Amino acid sequence: MKKTSGPGGFMVDTEKRKAENAAAPKVENLLGRIAELFTNHRGALVGTIVLVLLGAGLSVIPPLLIERTFNEGLFPPVGPPNMTVLAQLVSLMIVIFIAAAAIGVWQTYLTARVGNEVMGQLRERLFSHLQSMELAFFTMTKTGTIQSRLQNDVGGVANVLSNTVSSVLGNTVTVIAAFVAMLLLSWQLTLVAAVIMPLMVIAQRRVGQVRAKIAGKTQESLSEMTAITQESLGVSGILLAKSFGRQQIEVDRYAAENKVQIGLQIRQTMSGQWFFAMVQIFFSAIPAIIYLVAGWLITEGSVVSIGTVVAFTTVQARLLFPLIGLMRVVLDLQTSEALFARIFEYIDLTPAINDPENPEKLNPEDLGSVELRDVTFSYPGSDNEVATLKSVNIKVQKGQYAALVGPSGSGKTTISYLIPRLYAASEGQVLFAGVDVRELSQTDLIDQVGIVNQETYLFHATIRENLAYAKPDATTEEIITAAKAANIHETISSFPEGYETVVGERGYRLSGGEKQRIAIARVLLKDPPVLILDEATSSMDTRSERIVQETLDAVTRNRTTIAIAHRLSTVINADVIFVISGGEVVERGTHTELLKNKGLYSKLVNEQFKNA
Ligand code: ADP
Numbered sequence: 001m002k003k004t005s006g007p008g009g010f011m012v013d014t015e016k017r018k019a020e021n022a023a024a025p026k027v028e029n030l031l032g033r034i035a036e037l038f039t040n041h042r043g044a045l046v047g048t049i050v051l052v053l054l055g056a057g058l059s060v061i062p063p064l065l066i067e068r069t070f071n072e073g074l075f076p077p078v079g080p081p082n083m084t085v086l087a088q089l090v091s092l093m094i095v096i097f098i099a100a101a102a103i104g105v106w107q108t109y110l111t112a113r114v115g116n117e118v119m120g121q122l123r124e125r126l127f128s129h130l131q132s133m134e135l136a137f138f139t140m141t142k143t144g145t146i147q148s149r150l151q152n153d154v155g156g157v158a159n160v161l162s163n164t165v166s167s168v169l170g171n172t173v174t175v176i177a178a179f180v181a182m183l184l185l186s187w188q189l190t191l192v193a194a195v196i197m198p199l200m201v202i203a204q205r206r207v208g209q210v211r212a213k214i215a216g217k218t219q220e221s222l223s224e225m226t227a228i229t230q231e232s233l234g235v236s237g238i239l240l241a242k243s244f245g246r247q248q249i250e251v252d253r254y255a256a257e258n259k260v261q262i263g264l265q266i267r268q269t270m271s272g273q274w275f276f277a278m279v280q281i282f283f284s285a286i287p288a289i290i291y292l293v294a295g296w297l298i299t300e301g302s303v304v305s306i307g308t309v310v311a312f313t314t315v316q317a318r319l320l321f322p323l324i325g326l327m328r329v330v331l332d333l334q335t336s337e338a339l340f341a342r343i344f345e346y347i348d349l350t351p352a353i354n355d356p357e358n359p360e361k362l363n364p365e366d367l368g369s370v371e372l373r374d375v376t377f378s379y380p381g382s383d384n385e386v387a388t389l390k391s392v393n394i395k396v397q398k399g400q401y402a403a404l405v406g407p408s409g410s411g412k413t414t415i416s417y418l419i420p421r422l423y424a425a426s427e428g429q430v431l432f433a434g435v436d437v438r439e440l441s442q443t444d445l446i447d448q449v450g451i452v453n454q455e456t457y458l459f460h461a462t463i464r465e466n467l468a469y470a471k472p473d474a475t476t477e478e479i480i481t482a483a484k485a486a487n488i489h490e491t492i493s494s495f496p497e498g499y500e501t502v503v504g505e506r507g508y509r510l511s512g513g514e515k516q517r518i519a520i521a522r523v524l525l526k527d528p529p530v531l532i533l534d535e536a537t538s539s540m541d542t543r544s545e546r547i548v549q550e551t552l553d554a555v556t557r558n559r560t561t562i563a564i565a566h567r568l569s570t571v572i573n574a575d576v577i578f579v580i581s582g583g584e585v586v587e588r589g590t591h592t593e594l595l596k597n598k599g600l601y602s603k604l605v606n607e608q609f610k611n612a
Pocket of ligand 1: 412415
């Protein structure tokens with residue numbers, strides 16, 4: 001694998017990669033883009049705003065009622081407590097509390113819905129965007145890194161999304177309302193209470209910065225852990241670790257990163273705790289100070305009633321939670337900025353391979369011919385000076401069987417990738433039925449091609465589901481017919497659960513030959529005019545190889561086939577052979593013609609196919 005740096009790119013040197021990741025990606029107009037996520041939820045947002053305003057408005061009333069309760073109900077200017085007034089005021093307060101609680105529940109529902117829907121859409125958008133990325137992106141990025149952005153980062157902002165709206169709105173309004181109430185009660189006492197505000201704002205900014213930094217590091221470490229998990233707990237990874245007895249190394253690698261994660265989590269929780277404790281102390285101390293100031297004001301000749309002092313301290317105490325809530329939201333937003341940036345960075349990636357604006361349609365009668373015209377290609381991100389393919393010209397007529405032969409590393413697989421546009425040619429053209437693949441939509445193009453690789457990927461699902469992947473609406477009959485043609489029906493039927501047998505991830509419960517025949521059945525179901533075939537080299541015994549071979553003969557009949565050939569028999573019978581060496585087509589022709597040439601081909605035949 002080459003050293004490449006892309007977003008979260010693969011780096012052999014872990015430290016170097018970490019250093020790269022540590023710099024949080026810069027995304028322009030981040031807040032605007034976060035706000036944009038909510039545009040489709042205007043109704044619910046307006047509903048939330050109305051409820052929040054209602055709730056906040058209601059919350060101003062009780063303190064004012066408290067003042068009256070004391071001054072008119074409990075301690076009227078003359079005589080004993082006025083029970084009628086008292087009963088009225090108390091009932092009104094209770095009704096308001098009940099209404100406020102109901103509004104609170106409703107509002108929580110609305111915001112939870114908006115938050116989760118927005119987050120769900122973000123996750124889906126990211127997933128489908130990643131689906132549209134070209135193959136090169138995935139060869140250059142660790143799978144774990146990609147998974148981590150989808151799960152850890154999107155998950156990380158979930159809370160912020162669902163809490164921010166209601167918290168910001170609700171708390172701002174409550175704070176403003178409380179201030180108004182306090183001012184109405186006594187401007188002098190309000191002044192005393194307001195003195196500590198600037199201090200809190202300054203302290204809070206500092207805490208926010210520290211937290212944001214820790215959050216960035218936490219996500220990076222989480223991403224690393226996901227990558228390790230993904231690499232070493234997959235079937236291939238565990239097989240490698242077990243066969244080399246390297247489990248302890250994997251455990252150590254995980255433990256080291258886990259330690260980092262634990263430290264970061266503790267720091268994340270603890271950062272700001274002192275700050276919040278300080279805020280709490282201030283708030284608890286303020287009433288005491290208020291009594292002091294009230295006493296002083298009265299001695300100085302101002303009129304301050306008991307009701308005012310009680311109501312004032314009540315409102316002031318109620319300020320605590322909304323204020324802390326607001327600060328937390330600001331902190332959360334600061335913290336999640338890094339996560340949002342990581343998500344948007346992926347959403348902003350532009351696929352290197354795109355559909356044209358007005359795709360051409362292929363004429364069904366012409367389907368089948370494939371041509372590479374002067375194709376030059378270098379792998380994206382590869383720092384090779386020499387191109388992998390150089391001015392390759394290959395023309396395969398409809399229905400022909402073409403064999404690509406050549407030494408390992410000469411570029412045969414690369415050619416097979418360029419035909420279905422898994423990679424885009426750097427120069428030159430790839431043509432299907434005479435139409436440049438860049439003029440076709442990718443769906444139309446891929447409908448034309450079937451690919452049978454040496455490595456067959458099967459989902460962890462039933463055999464039927466794996467087969468039907470090629471044609472979701474395939475009937476049971478069609479599936480069985482394809483399986484029969486691929487010589488795999490009998491094997492499948494011999495399993496106790498038949499077509500409903502679940503194959504393990506990557507099909508580890510099936511042998512190499514069986515997997516390949518399933519892959520062939522899959523292609524048969526798809527029934528494409530062009531087949532790209534990477535013949536297996538040596539993973540099978542002679543018997544399975546013969547079965548696969550017979551199967552392939554059936555599949556390639558009446559179909560344009562481009563085979564990376566490893567067997568003399570296929571090569572001999574090919575309509576045309578292209579000999580590839582060092583990324584170039586060095587010879588072309590039929591077996592007999594090429595043998596006469598006494599060039600690379602005849603040498604290969606002597607060496608490579610000697611044993612056949
Ligand atoms: P063949 O199929 O003939 O064995 P390939 O087409 O697989 O050869 O490889 C041709 C060259 O391209 C080799 O030098 C190989 O190292 C290089 N190559 C293959 N895949 C990649 C990749 N994803 N990125 C960079 N270089 C690659």
